[in-house]
Amino acid sequence: xxxxxxxxxxxxxxxxxxxxxxxxxxxxxxxxxxxxxxxxxxxxxxxxxxxxxxxxxxxxxxxxxxxxxxxxxxxxxxxxxxxxxxxxxxxxxxxxxxxxxxxxxxxxxxxxxxxxxxxxxxxxxxxxxxxxxxxxxxxxxxxxxxxxxxxxxxxxxxxxxxxxxxxxxxxxxxxxxxxxxxxxxxxxxxxxxxxxxxxxxxxxxxxxxxxxxxxxxxxxxxxxxxxxxxxxxxxxxxxxxxxxxxxxxxxxxxxxxxxxxxxxxxxxxxxxxxxxxxxxxxxxxxxxxxxxxxxxxxxxxxxx
Amino acid sequence: xxxxxxxxxxxxxxxxxxxxxxxxxxxxxxxxxxxxxxxxxxxxxxxxxxxxxxxxxxxxxxxxxxxxxxxxxxxxxxxxxxxxxxxxxxxxxxxxxxxxxxxxxxxxxxxxxxxxxxxxxxxxxxxxxxxxxxxxxxxxxxxxxxxxxxxxxxxxxxxxxxxxxxxxxxxxxxxxxxxxxxxxxxxxxxxxxxxxxxxxxxxxxxxxxxxxxxxxxxxxxxxxxxxxxxxxxxxxxxxxxxxxxxxxxxxxxxxxxxxxxxxxxxxxxxxxxxxxxxxxxxxxxxxxxxxxxxxxxxxxxxxxxxxxxxxxxxxxxxxxxxxxxx
Numbered sequence: 017x018x019x020x021x022x023x024x025x026x027x028x029x030x031x032x033x034x035x036x037x038x039x040x041x042x043x044x045x046x047x048x049x050x051x052x053x054x055x056x057x058x059x060x061x062x063x064x065x066x067x068x069x070x071x072x073x074x075x076x077x078x079x080x081x082x083x084x085x086x087x088x089x090x091x092x093x094x095x096x097x098x099x100x101x102x103x104x105x106x107x108x109x110x111x112x113x114x115x116x117x118x119x120x121x122x123x124x125x126x127x128x129x130x131x132x133x134x135x136x137x138x139x140x141x142x143x144x145x146x147x148x149x150x151x152x153x154x155x156x157x158x159x160x161x162x163x164x165x166x167x168x169x170x171x172x173x174x175x176x177x178x179x180x181x182x183x184x185x186x187x188x189x190x191x192x193x194x195x196x197x198x199x200x201x202x203x204x205x206x207x208x209x210x211x212x213x214x215x216x217x218x219x220x221x222x223x224x225x226x227x228x229x230x231x232x233x234x235x236x237x238x239x240x241x242x243x244x245x246x247x248x249x250x251x252x253x254x255x256x257x258x259x260x261x262x263x264x265x266x267x268x269x270x271x272x273x274x275x276x277x278x279x280x281x282x283x284x285x286x287x288x289x290x291x292x293x294x295x296x297x298x299x300x301x302x303x304x305x306x307x308x309x310x311x312x313x314x315x316x317x318x319x320x
Numbered sequence: 321x322x323x324x325x326x327x328x329x330x331x332x333x334x335x336x337x338x339x340x341x342x343x344x345x346x347x348x349x350x351x352x353x354x355x356x357x358x359x360x361x362x363x364x365x366x367x368x369x370x371x372x373x374x375x376x377x378x379x380x381x382x383x384x385x386x387x388x389x390x391x392x393x394x395x396x397x398x399x400x401x402x403x404x405x406x407x408x409x410x411x412x413x414x415x416x417x418x419x420x421x422x423x424x425x426x427x428x429x430x431x432x433x434x435x436x437x438x439x440x441x442x443x444x445x446x447x448x449x450x451x452x453x454x455x456x457x458x459x460x461x462x463x464x465x466x467x468x469x470x471x472x473x474x475x476x477x478x479x480x481x482x483x484x485x486x487x488x489x490x491x492x493x494x495x496x497x498x499x500x501x502x503x504x505x506x507x508x509x510x511x512x513x514x515x516x517x518x519x520x521x522x523x524x525x526x527x528x529x530x531x532x533x534x535x536x537x538x539x540x541x542x543x544x545x546x547x548x549x550x551x552x553x554x555x556x557x558x559x560x561x562x563x564x565x566x567x568x569x570x571x572x573x574x575x576x577x578x579x580x581x582x583x584x585x586x587x588x589x590x591x592x593x594x595x596x597x598x599x600x601x602x603x604x605x606x607x608x609x610x611x612x613x614x615x616x617x618x619x620x621x622x623x624x625x626x627x628x629x630x631x632x633x634x635x636x637x638x639x640x641x642x643x644x645x646x
Binding site: 047048051052054055058059061062063064065066067068069072080081082083120121122124125127128129132133134136140143144146147149150151152153154155156157158159160161162165184185187188191192195245248249251252255256266269270273277281282285288289292293296300304 | 367368471479510517596604
């Protein structure tokens with residue numbers, strides 16, 4: 017350790033004299049500027065298609081790709097076309113239900129992971145990792161035969177319902193995400209409050225309900241809203257498990273791809289984007305209120 | 321917050337009644353009886369019922385066959401024939417194409433994501449960091465399909481980018497990118513880039529300025545500081561980002577469907593078509609299993625390569641230190 021410290025003293029002393037003054041301003045206005053340019057270019061790249069979709073939602077032409085003239089006509093489709101309206105409603109309904117389910121399951125699992133660790137934790141985290149790492153298409157194709165089997169051969173007719181199938185499909189990955197988020201938050205918090213509650217003769221159930229859950233609340237809310245947006249987005253699993261009659265919005269768009277995209281698709285997508293942004297904004301606000309830094313928020317939103 | 325306050329208030333309410341000895345005994349007893357993982361049981365059971373069991377079914381189907389025109393699968397004769405079929409030349413080309421797109425896409429994401437994340441975490445003003453993270457996240461959380469359709473609009477031969485390039489005389493004819501492998505590559509890099517940037521950002525942010533300053537104080541220049549201090553410390557982020565991008569990319573179905581056309585076929589579409597159009601669940605299952613195995617193997621190879629690459633660097637590093645020590 018002492019070796020590198022002594023090194024600059026000898027040969028680097030002359031460099032240290034004339035080095036810093038030019039070295040500091042020059043590279044900062046060169047390499048840093050390049051980095052900043054790259055950063056802004058990447059941001060532009062990330063937003064380009066979104067901006068395009070928003071702009072093209074005001075296209076009054078017949079086809080999405082061919083720009084005709086500006087107008088709000090395509091937004092009327094939401095009220096005029098029953099297929100689009102029902103697809104959006106199915107999506108929102110499924111998003112609310114599946115994220116409630118995932119939050120319920122994930123919160124309990126996250127609390128157990130953070131507060132009752134043991135040998136089982138490895139198995140459970142392994143399972144969660146497996147769920148989040150499996151390609152969605154594999155999830156989708158494996159869920160379809162299973163739900164068909166449960167619905168027809170096993171006689172559990174609940175699983176023939178379109179909404180139930182979609183809720184099941186959307187809840188899997190979301191459960192893993194909520195578990196990660198809740199666990200991460202509780203691991204970062206001291207257990208002394210819960211111990212104090214126990215010392216004050218609160219039974220475990222009450223401690224859980226009155227101390228642990230409020231402590232985990234920001235993570236629970238963030239997890240809920242993230243699962244909500246995940247479910248609104250889900251295309252692949254939905255395309256496989258859906259039953260005709262309860263087509264969610266992304267699957268409607270996917271089928272519209274084959275018959276030619278119309279500007280209505282962009283218009284409704286813009287509205288869904290606004291909905292997602294509101295949900296995300298609330299997540300960021302909640303996390304910030306609870307004192308997370310930009311890094312913590314990034315880690316939380318990145319799914320652990 | 322008010323709930324938390326209410327919680328502590330009620331928690332302190334039992335204080336006046338500590339002589340109630342019995343409550344503690346059952347509480348302690350209950351704690352012993354309930355296993356530690358009790359709270360995780362519902363989630364675990366749910367995931368086993370709708371994730372583990374279905375995947376197991378798929379593996380089971382993959383050893384079966386398609387019994388006739390109208391059947392989807394049968395398992396009375398078990399064989400590895402479906403795997404042989406999955407590796408037949410027609411399907412094998414798709415596997416190769418998928419692996420190419422997967423590796424190239426991940427490499428491009430790393431190449432683009434690294435300077436971006438470094439800029440966000442180190443160079444950008446600290447006050448702006450939250451905003452930048454939010455800006456990277458917004459595209460990631462908007463609808464995957466819609467973003468990809470946005471690229472279809474941009475890359476279309478009759479779209480605005482095409483006419484812009486033609487007016488600038490940068491291309492001779494209309495843009496001929498849509499429905500090729502290049503379009504798929506653009507699409508996947510775009511779609512998975514945030515998954516690379518976020519873990520890299522977290523990793524670079526964690527290194528903190530003090531170690532970089534120390535390195536500079538010890539006479540290292542910027543490049544040396546980056547390669548010897550920042551990069552090795554950010555390794556977990558690089559690994560996380562690579563894995564996070566590569567795995568979903570290999571299973572991608574939407575991007576290839578929207579932008580790929582016939583030339584940009586990927587395994588995800590192949591698996592989907594076996595289940596949806598061909599109704600050959602046995603073959604589709606075998607392909608899905610192969611896809612999982614290919615992903616696992618590639619991640620393993622990448623990890624091994626990363627470890628092998630780090631060996632000489634570590635050895636050299638130590639050698640240099642020893643030299644300087646001597």
